[in-house]
Structures are given as C-alpha cells and as structure tokens.
Amino acid sequence: MSDVLTTFESSLDGLDVATTRTDADGFAEALDDAIREPAVGVPLGLDDVSLADTAVTVDPTATEFETARTGVTPVGAGIATYGSLAVAADAAGSEPVSLYPERHVAVLREEELHADMDEAFAWLGEEFAAGRDSYVFATGASATADMGEMVEGVHGPAEVHVVVLER
Amino acid sequence: MSADTRREKAAHIRHLLDTEGENVRENASHFNENRYDAIDEFDEYEELRTTVREIKEDAIERLPELIETVTESVEANGGHVYLAEDAADANQYIENVVGDAETLVKSKSMTTEEIDVNEQLETAGVDVYETDLGEFVLQVADENPSHIVGPSIHKSRAGIAELFNEQFDPEETLETPEELTEFARDYLGERIRDADVGMTGANFVVADSGTITLVTNEGNARKSAVTPDTHVAVAGVEKLIPTLSDLQPFVELIARSATGQPITQYVTMLSPPVETPTLDFDEPDTPLSESDGDREFHLVLLDNGRTAMREDDQLRETLYCIRCGACANSCANFQHVGGHAFGGETYSGGIATGWEAGVHGQDSAAEFNDLCTGCSRCVNNCPVKIDIPWINEVVRDRINHNESTEFDFLVEGLTPDEEPGGVDLQKRFFGNYADLAKVGSATAPLSNWIAGTAPARALMERVLGIDRRRSLPEFERETLRKWFDARGGSRVSPADADREAMLYPDAYTNYIEVERGKAAVRVLEALGVAVEVPDVASSGRAPLSQGMLATAERHAHDAYADLAEHIDAGRDIVIIEPSDLAMFAGEYEKFLPDRSAERLDDNSYEIMEYVYGLLENGGSSGKLPAGDGERVAYHSHCQQRTLGLEAHTVAVLEDRGYDVLTSETECCGMAGSFGYKREYYELSMDVGSELEAQFQDEEARDRTVVASGTSCLEQLDSLLERPSRHPVQLIDPDR
Ligand code: SF4
Numbered sequence: 061m062s063d064v065l066t067t068f069e070s071s072l073d074g075l076d077v078a079t080t081r082t083d084a085d086g087f088a089e090a091l092d093d094a095i096r097e098p099a100v101g102v103p104l105g106l107d108d109v110s111l112a113d114t115a116v117t118v119d120p121t122a123t124e125f126e127t128a129r130t131g132v133t134p135v136g137a138g139i140a141t142y143g144s145l146a147v148a149a150d151a152a153g154s155e156p157v158s159l160y161p162e163r164h165v166a167v168l169r170e171e172e173l174h175a176d177m178d179e180a181f182a183w184l185g186e187e188f189a190a191g192r193d194s195y196v197f198a199t200g201a202s203a204t205a206d207m208g209e210m211v212e213g214v215h216g217p218a219e220v221h222v223v224v225l226e227r
Numbered sequence: 228m229s230a231d232t233r234r235e236k237a238a239h240i241r242h243l244l245d246t247e248g249e250n251v252r253e254n255a256s257h258f259n260e261n262r263y264d265a266i267d268e269f270d271e272y273e274e275l276r277t278t279v280r281e282i283k284e285d286a287i288e289r290l291p292e293l294i295e296t297v298t299e300s301v302e303a304n305g306g307h308v309y310l311a312e313d314a315a316d317a318n319q320y321i322e323n324v325v326g327d328a329e330t331l332v333k334s335k336s337m338t339t340e341e342i343d344v345n346e347q348l349e350t351a352g353v354d355v356y357e358t359d360l361g362e363f364v365l366q367v368a369d370e371n372p373s374h375i376v377g378p379s380i381h382k383s384r385a386g387i388a389e390l391f392n393e394q395f396d397p398e399e400t401l402e403t404p405e406e407l408t409e410f411a412r413d414y415l416g417e418r419i420r421d422a423d424v425g426m427t428g429a430n431f432v433v434a435d436s437g438t439i440t441l442v443t444n445e446g447n448a449r450k451s452a453v454t455p456d457t458h459v460a461v462a463g464v465e466k467l468i469p470t471l472s473d474l475q476p477f478v479e480l481i482a483r484s485a486t487g488q489p490i491t492q493y494v495t496m497l498s499p500p501v502e503t504p505t506l507d508f509d510e511p512d513t514p515l516s517e518s519d520g521d522r523e524f525h526l527v528l529l530d531n532g533r534t535a536m537r538e539d540d541q542l543r544e545t546l547y548c549i550r551c552g553a554c555a556n557s558c559a560n561f562q563h564v565g566g567h568a569f570g571g572e573t574y575s576g577g578i579a580t581g582w583e584a585g586v587h588g589q590d591s592a593a594e595f596n597d598l599c600t601g602c603s604r605c606v607n608n609c610p611v612k613i614d615i616p617w618i619n620e621v622v623r624d625r626i627n628h629n630e631s632t633e634f635d636f637l638v639e640g641l642t643p644d645e646e647p648g649g650v651d652l653q654k655r656f657f658g659n660y661a662d663l664a665k666v667g668s669a670t671a672p673l674s675n676w677i678a679g680t681a682p683a684r685a686l687m688e689r690v691l692g693i694d695r696r697r698s699l700p701e702f703e704r705e706t707l708r709k710w711f712d713a714r715g716g717s718r719v720s721p722a723d724a725d726r727e728a729m730l731y732p733d734a735y736t737n738y739i740e741v742e743r744g745k746a747a748v749r750v751l752e753a754l755g756v757a758v759e760v761p762d763v764a765s766s767g768r769a770p771l772s773q774g775m776l777a778t779a780e781r782h783a784h785d786a787y788a789d790l791a792e793h794i795d796a797g798r799d800i801v802i803i804e805p806s807d808l809a810m811f812a813g814e815y816e817k818f819l820p821d822r823s824a825e826r827l828d829d830n831s832y833e834i835m836e837y838v839y840g841l842l843e844n845g846g847s848s849g850k851l852p853a854g855d856g857e858r859v860a861y862h863s864h865c866q867q868r869t870l871g872l873e874a875h876t877v878a879v880l881e882d883r884g885y886d887v888l889t890s891e892t893e894c895c896g897m898a899g900s901f902g903y904k905r906e907y908y909e910l911s912m913d914v915g916s917e918l919e920a921q922f923q924d925e926e927a928r929d930r931t932v933v934a935s936g937t938s939c940l941e942q943l944d945s946l947l948e949r950p951s952r953h954p955v956q957l958i959d960p961d962r
Contacts, residue, residue: 123511151502193498202446206360207404208384216446
C-alpha cells in the first residue's frame with residue numbers, strides 16, 4: 061500500500077468521504093455496495109473493469125438521469141493532500157452525472173493518484189496539451205452555510221464515495 | 228462635512244449596528260479565525276503570496292497582450308469574446324446574446340453586480356435567477372450584498388425563514404437551515420432545468436487556453452455553466468492570467484484566504500464551449516449520448532475603468548485583488564458594521580475604496596472611505612500583498628482635493644499644512660495635531676481647562692465634529708524634552724555607554740503621555756544606554772491618516788533630515804508610539820528615496836523590541852523591577868502587530884516575571900483620531916466593547932492593563948474603570 065493512497069484516504073476521511081479499495085476481481089461487488097439504486101453512470105474507459113456487470117445504467121435517458129440517486133463516473137486523477145477528485149467535463153457526461161444525483165461514486169485507479177497540487181497541475185498540463193481542457197476539482201460534498209449553518213448537498217451531491225482500484 | 232451630515236452618518240451606522248451588526252460580526256469573525264488557522268497550518272503561505280503577487284504584476288503589465296491571447300484561444304475553442312468598454316456596453320452585448328430567451332440562471336459574480344446586468348435583462352423581459360443561495364436570498368429580499376464572498380452574511384437564519392415563508396407561502400412552514408436549503412435547492416433546481424442561458428463570473432481566466440475558473444462550494448456554478456446550452460461568462464479584464472501553471476498558487480491561496488478552507492468544494496476549470504452533452508429534459512427518452520451537444524459560449528471581458536486604473540500608479544495594485552474578502556474579515560470596523568456601511572455601490576471592505584474609485588468614481592468611494600482607519604491589520608492577510616491602507620489614504624487625499632471651495636484661500640492662510648482649502652476642517656484639525664499639541668502644552672493647564680468646558684466641547688463638536696462624549700487628552704506643561712534637559716540630559720554618558728539611542732519624542736509622548744517617555748529614558752539608562760531626546764519633526768502619521776499626503780510627505784522629508792544625523796552618529800532610533808514606527812518602516816518608502824527609507828527602517832526600533840534586543844545580547848535586567856507574578860492584560864497596537872512586534876513586549880514582561888494575557892481583538896476601535904469623530908464614536912465604542920469584554924471577564928478582571936499605543940490607552944481608559952499604562956512603565960526602575 062502506498063503512502064500516497066494512505067494520505068488520500070485520510071484526506072477523504074476528513075471530508076466525510078468513504079473509500080473502498082478493491083481490484084478487478086472484486087470491483088463489481090464493491091461498486092454495487094457503494095451505490096444506492098437507481099444508479100446511472102458513464103463508461104469507465106478501463107480495460108479490466110466495466111459497469112456492465114453492475115446495477116448501474118450506462119448512457120441513461122433524461123428520465124433515468126433525473127430519477128437516479130447515484131451517479132457513477134471515472135475520475136482522471138486524485139490529489140492526496142486535498143482529497144480532491146478531477147472530474148472531466150467530457151462528451152460522455154461525467155460532469156452532470158457526478159453533479160446531479162444525491163450521491164457521487166467515483167472510480168479511480170491507484171496509479172492516477174497524485175501526491176499534491178504540484179503533481180496534479182503537472183498532470184493537468186499534460187491533459188490540456190492533449191486537448192482535454194475542462195476539469196472540475198471536486199473536494200467532498202456540495203455545501204453551503206448561507207442558511208445559517210453548514211448544510212451538505214445543495215446543488216451538488218450530498219454524499220461522495222470513492223472506489224480505488226489498487227495496483 | 229456639516230454637523231447635520233455627521234449626525235445622519237452616525238444614525239445610519241447606529242441603525243446598521245442594531246440591525247445587521249451581530250450577524251455580520253459573527254460570520255466575518257468566523258471567516259477570520261478560520262483563515263488564521265488555515266494559514267498557520269500552511270507552510271507555503273508566504274512563498275505563494277510572493278509568487279501570486281509576481282504573476283499579477285506581470286499579467287497586468289501584459290494585459291493588452293493577454294486580451295489578444297485569450298481572444299484567439301476562446302475563438303479557437305469555438306467561443307466568442309467581447310471586450311466591453313463599460314457597463315452599458317457589456318449589458319447591450321449580453322442582451323443581444325440572450326435574445327428572446329425566457330430564463331437565465333446565474334452563479335455568484337460581483338462583476339455582474341458591478342454592471343447591474345440583472346436589472347437590464349429584467350427590463351428586456353428575461354427572468355433572471357440567482358442560484359447561489361446567499362445571492363438568492365438577497366434577490367428575494369431585494370437587498371445588496373454586504374460582503375464580497377458571503378453576500379448575505381448580514382441575515383440571520385430566522386430572518387431568511389421569515390422572508391421565505393412570506394414570499395413563497397410554502398405548505399409546511401420553513402424553519403431549519405436544512406429545510407431552507409432544501410426549499411431553495413428545489414426551487415432553483417427547476418429554474419436551472421428550464422433555463423435558456425447560464426451566466427457565470429470567473430475568478431480567473433487562463434489566457435492561453437481560454438479557461439474559465441470558478442471557485443465555489445455549492446455546485447450551482449457548475450450547473451449554471453453546463454445545463455443550459457448557452458453559457459455567458461462575465462469577467463473583469465484583470466482576471467486574466469497567462470497560463471494554466473499560473474493558476475495553481477491561486478487555487479491554493481484563495482479558499483484559505485476567503486473562508487479558511489484548504490480548497491473549495493469545486494474548482495471548476497472549463498475551456499468552453501465544453502463537450503458535456505446538453506441535457507434536454509423535454510425529451511425524456513433520449514439517451515445522454517444522443518443529445519445534440521450544440522453549445523454556445525461568450526466571454527464578456529469588462530473594462531469599465533480598469534484600463535485607467537492600470538495606468539494610475541496608485542490604483543493599479545487594486546487590479547491584483549482576487550476578491551477573497553480577507554481584508555474585510557480582518558477589519559474590526561467591517562466586522563462590526565458590515566458592507567452596507569463599509570462599502571460603495573458594489574464592493575465592500577478595505578479594498579473597495581480602490582475598486583469603487585476605479586469603476587464607479589470617487590464619489591462612491593467617498594461614502595465609506597473614512598471607515599478604513601489605516602490600522603493595517605489587513606496588510607499581512609492579503610494573499611496578493613496589496614497595501615490596502617495606502618490605497619485608502621491616496622483616495623482620501625484625492626477626495627480632499629476634490630472638495631475645494633471658493634473660500635479655500637482663507638483657510639489655506641490659517642493652517643500650517645500643505646493642503647488646499649477644501650480639506651475638511653475635522654481632517655485638518657487631526658492632521659495638524661502635532662502643531663496643536665505644541666500650543667496646547669505651552670498653554671497648559673489653561674488649554675486643558677478651556678478645552679474641557681461644556682461650551683468649548685459643544686463648539687468643537689459642531690465645527691470640528693469631535694464627539695463630546697470623548698474625554699480629551701490632557702497636555703502637560705512640562706514636556707518630555709524639557710524634563711530631560713532639566714535633569715541634565717542622559718545619566719549615562721556616551722563614553723561609558725554600550726550603545727547610544729535617540730528616543731523619538733513623538734507628539735503624544737512629548738506633550739501628553741510624558742510619563743511613559745520618562746520611564747523609557749530610565750529603562751534605557753538602566754540597561755547601559757546613553758540617551759538623547761532631541762527636537763525632531765513629527766513623522767507625518769497624523770496628516771497621512773487624514774489623507775493629507777502632501778503634508779505627510781513634507782513631514783517625512785523633515786523627519787528624515789533630523790534623524791539621519793543621529794544614525795550617522797551611531798545612535799539607534801528608539802520609538803514609543805507604534806504608529807510612528809510603522810510610518811518609518813512602511814509608508815516612508817513612498818515618500819523617500821529607497822536607500823533613505825531602508826536606512827531609517829534598519830535603524831529604528833520599538834522601545835520594547837529594543838529592550839528585548841538589549842537583553843538578548845547579554846544586557847542585564849537586574850536594575851529593572853521584577854514582576855513577581857503580577858497578572859497583566861496586554862493590548863498590543865494594530866500596526867505593531869502587523870510589524871510582528873507584539874511578541875517582544877510579551878517576552879520582556881515574562882522575562883521580568885509578569886504573567887501576561889494578550890488581547891484577541893483585531894483593533895481597540897479608537898484607531899488614532901477615528902474614535903473622536905462624532906460620526907464614528909458609536910462604532911468605535913462598539914468595536915471597543917469586544918476588548919472590554921475580554922479584559923473584564925474572569926480571567927482578566929484583576930489584571931493590570933497595559934497597551935502600547937496612545938489611542939489604545941485612551942480607548943481603554945474610556946472602556947475600563949481601572950487605569951492603563953504603557954508596558955515600559957512596568958519595568959521602570961523608578962516604579
Ligand atoms: S485586497 Fe487582498 S485581501 Fe482584500 S479582497 Fe483583494 S485579495 Fe483579498
């Protein structure tokens with residue numbers, strides 16, 4: 061287990077975000093445990109795992125999207141010191157799928173973890189150069205204190221869960 | 228300013244203290260404390276401040292080039308860029324883009340407040356919805372933001388509940404923060420779903436990739452930007468930064484400086500038009516992958532006075548501001564009265580003076596500019612190292628010069644300063660205080676008796692706006708310098724001395740607080756220092772704080788001429804009044820050649836800092852009285868703390884065996900002449916009440932009170948029954 065992963069997990073813990081570690085074999089089960097149904101998602105784009113074996117509806121219709129309780133997306137990177145997730149504003153719809161449902165389940169490969177902002181921005185620079193130039197660094201649940209006290213889940217998800225595919 | 232105007236101003240402030248003060252104070256102080264914690268834990272803070280300052284200086288320098296770059300990059304991405312000359316121009320363009328759209332949803336943006344785009348669009352028949360919850364509350368209440376980051380911090384939960392229940396008449400009465408948030412989310416969720424256009428601001432715009440960066444917590448900016456198929460981003464031209472790598476240090480600083488979070492929930496970096504599929508809720512069965520995906524993006528870059536600010540040597544720095552609100556949160560006056568008093572048409576807090584003067588004109592800045600007392604508590608807290616008090620002083624000076632009248636020559640002949648006649652009499656009075664103190668002392672005690680009579684106080688209140696509830700400092704007939712000469716000068720001769728020092732006889736120490744000067748002389752001598760107390764020009768702090776820059780500058784030249792000779796003679800310059808030291812260490816770099824300012828700064832010490840240095844370098848404290856565990860409550864001085872010199876006083880007192888408790892408030896509320904002014908007396912006392920509460924609670928009630936600044940001592944005298952004195956008086960061998 062790497063230090064970066066441990067740091068990442070403890071940052072997420074501080075944000076009230078749970079992490080599940082798994083591998084290709086355990087993925088489908090771990091993911092099904094992490095979602096609340098109905099769940100929608102975008103293709104993970106990974107070789108060894110896919111949402112096909114899970115309860116997640118991929119490429120949802122507008123109605124399915126609106127009624128979903130969970131949105132599952134891959135994330136391009138994780139930033140260990142901050143517990144941030146890099147969600148791409150891509151053609152597959154990662155941005156709305158991670159944003160609208162009350163629960164966001166992010167799938168991340170351990171290799172995609174970066175220790176800090178320096179590393180994360182170096183990675184982001186490469187992504188921009190490759191034409192993938194729209195990302196959101198999401199850190200914890202959506203929140204507001206505008207109504208007098210901190211309330212989670214305003215316009216964005218109230219709960220976030222990260223599934224890490226270990227090396 | 229007329230007596231009536233002062234009275235109205237005072238009434239307005241009192242009204243805000245009563246209605247909004249408590250909420251603003253709670254929220255702004257909360258942000259402030261969180262920021263201190265976040266910065267304490269963040270080792271790279273100072274390094275990143277230097278970096279972002281350099282990036283901003285460079286970006287503003289290269290602004291025309293960056294505008295060209297961003298235009299090319301956004302157009303290459305498939306979007307449009309419009310450079311709007313002013314508010315009307317921007318609004319016209321936006322109205323054309325919006326066309327016959329019915330609904331537009333917005334995320335929080337001060338720049339769109341600056342141009343009043345909502346009103347314009349509503350007149351054109353578009354329904355505009357603010358989706359940030361704080362902004363939504365204000366839209367429903369029809370009020371203006373009271374803070375640049377937390378626009379509705381002046382409202383309480385109960386107030387918002389009442390407002391929503393009245394306006395929306397929900398089936399179940401709304402009460403808790405959860406219920407209110409849920410209601411607003413559902414209401415706004417539908418508006419976002421149906422909207423034709425989404426409008427956002429931008430915290431940063433990366434020129435070479437055309438990336439709009441939005442720093443938010445709620446998620447509404449993301450939704451507003453990508454749900455409707457048209458996105459309009461409105462940003463001041465100063466938001467441009469050259470490349471993506473320049474963005475990183477800002478991302479790491481902005482949230483820490485604003486709310487004390489390490490990072491906000493969402494840092495959205497979009498290079499629109501984005502590839503995200505458009506969501507068509509009217510076609511329920513269409514899968515995401517088959518949405519048409521046609522998106523339109525417009526970046527409206529707003530000038531509205533910014534080019535002129537860029538060309539203005541004094542206002543340019545304002546353009547480096549990233550609008551984190553730290554200067555407001557760390558400001559005692561702001562914490563108490565909020566942005567509805569401490570703010571202009573759009574912006575609020577210390578830096579608002581620069582923004583308002585630049586984008587709306589000096590009249591808007593003139594409304595609230597005096598609320599910046601120059602205490603400098605914000606200076607170390609600004610992530611881009613803007614000299615916020617200086618901007619306030621410069622604009623105050625310009626306002627003074629604008630208010631000239633045809634009778635100016637009369638006043639000009641009668642006052643010893645360099646200012647035109649239009650300068651307000653009250654400002655002239657305080658700005659020329661050093662000269663006045665000289666006369667007051669020469670004619671004491673008569674001057675004290677006369678000044679203390681009821682008719683004199685009434686007259687002073689009417690003509691000069693000096694609040695009659697304040698007791699006036701009493702002039703001493705025997706000045707510090709006279710006393711020093713009468714005792715035969717220094718008791719330690721330079722031949723026997725380890726060091727030689729020139730004790731700077733500021734106007735307060737020389738004419739009013741003479742005892743602390745005597746104590747300082749004796750302490751220095753006890754530590755083997757040969758002392759001189761010569762006649763030296765006053766520092767210029769008083770005229771500077773009234774916005775009388777020409778006068779302040781003249782003082783700076785005179786004082787430097789006097790002091791340089793002592794430095795050449797190998798004497799250290801020792802200063803009792805922290806505001807004068809801060810002047811030498813800070814503002815003199817604006818008035819004097821760099822080398823002169825540096826030389827003075829290098830050779831000047833605050834009295835307790837100097838004592839600390841002597842003791843650290845092997846000086847024996849044996850001749851100074853021991854504290855024997857005496858319990859002390861110490862209030863340092865704002866500018867002294869900004870210079871990082873509070874700790875030295877504490878260390879010296881602890882070394883002598885005192886048990887020291889330090890104050891926790893940003894400022895005592897007096898801040899030089901501020902607390903004397905009729906229009907600000909009540910605010911000053913309200914700010915002071917925090918210090919009073921701390922020094923009157925169980926932990927502090929029986930403690931001896933000490934404070935470093937004259938005005939702090941005067942404020943403490945009016946707040947507390949027990950007397951207060953300067954810390955050097957505790958270690959006076961004659962005590
Ligand atoms: S002046 Fe500095 S502290 Fe104030 S809002 Fe701007 S960046 Fe923040």
